[in-house]
Amino acid sequence: MPAYEWNPEAADLGALIIQEHHPHLEKLKIAYLFKHGAESKPGKVIRAGKRKTWAKASLIPEKYVELLEANYKFLIEFDVHVWSQLSKPQQRALVDHEFCHCGNDIDGCYMKHHDVEEFRDVINRHGFWKDDVKAFAQACASMPLFDQAEKQEKKPEKGSGEAETVTFSTPGHEPVTITGSELKNMARSLGKKGVAGKPKRQPRIGRQL
Numbered sequence: 001m002p003a004y005e006w007n008p009e010a011a012d013l014g015a016l017i018i019q020e021h022h023p024h025l026e027k028l029k030i031a032y033l034f035k036h037g038a039e040s041k042p043g044k045v046i047r048a049g050k051r052k053t054w055a056k057a058s059l060i061p062e063k064y065v066e067l068l069e070a071n072y073k074f075l076i077e078f079d080v081h082v083w084s085q086l087s088k089p090q091q092r093a094l095v096d097h098e099f100c101h102c103g104n105d106i107d108g109c110y111m112k113h114h115d116v117e118e119f120r121d122v123i124n125r126h127g128f129w130k131d132d133v134k135a136f137a138q139a140c141a142s143m144p145l146f147d148q149a150e151k152q153e154k155k156p157e158k159g160s161g162e163a164e165t166v167t168f169s170t171p172g173h174e175p176v177t178i179t180g181s182e183l184k185n186m187a188r189s190l191g192k193k194g195v196a197g198k199p200k201r202q203p204r205i206g207r208q209l
Contacts, residue, residue: 021099031060
């Protein structure tokens with residue numbers, strides 16, 4: 001069974017990030033925990049389609065909230081082995097990512113899914129065939145890859161031959177992972193040709209899959 005303890009570093013980062021980017025979470029109690037578990041065997045290659053969970057955000061059910069004196073609304077668990085190997089900018093990005101899963105509106109708190117999901121093989125064969133994937137790629141085209149020196153400083157262990165990757169995910173589908181260089185190359189090509197190699201056209205308003 002995994003053991004848990006408080007993660008004060010994530011709590012400190014979280015307070016700053018909420019002020020800057022997530023004002024809808026300002027008045028909510030969030031529990032930041034380290035999750036201790038068996039570390040992966042050294043040299044073990046991760047199977048295709050599987051990956052280590054760096055962190056996980058979840059909504060605490062109301063029936064449990066009533067049992068907590070501090071009235072926590074969200075729980076974020078961080079893998080202690082992964083966290084210890086991340087640089088400060090990576091830790092900040094990870095906390096920010098988990099906050100993006102935490103929704104709060106007039107109807108109450110809820111969990112939010114990733115913006116996009118697709119398989120790398122499908123993109124290789126058909127290009128940016130979905131509007132959400134295309135919009136994500138266009139956003140990535142103008143952004144540099146995460147600082148290489150920062151990523152080399154400290155990062156989670158990977159299987160042999162595994163490259164830096166970006167994961168796409170949308171509700172109801174399995175996540176897809178694309179290497180950073182592949183995504184950047186495909187995003188650059190987006191300005192030269194349309195989806196799946198067709199001539200570039202202006203998207204129709206309200207057009208969806």
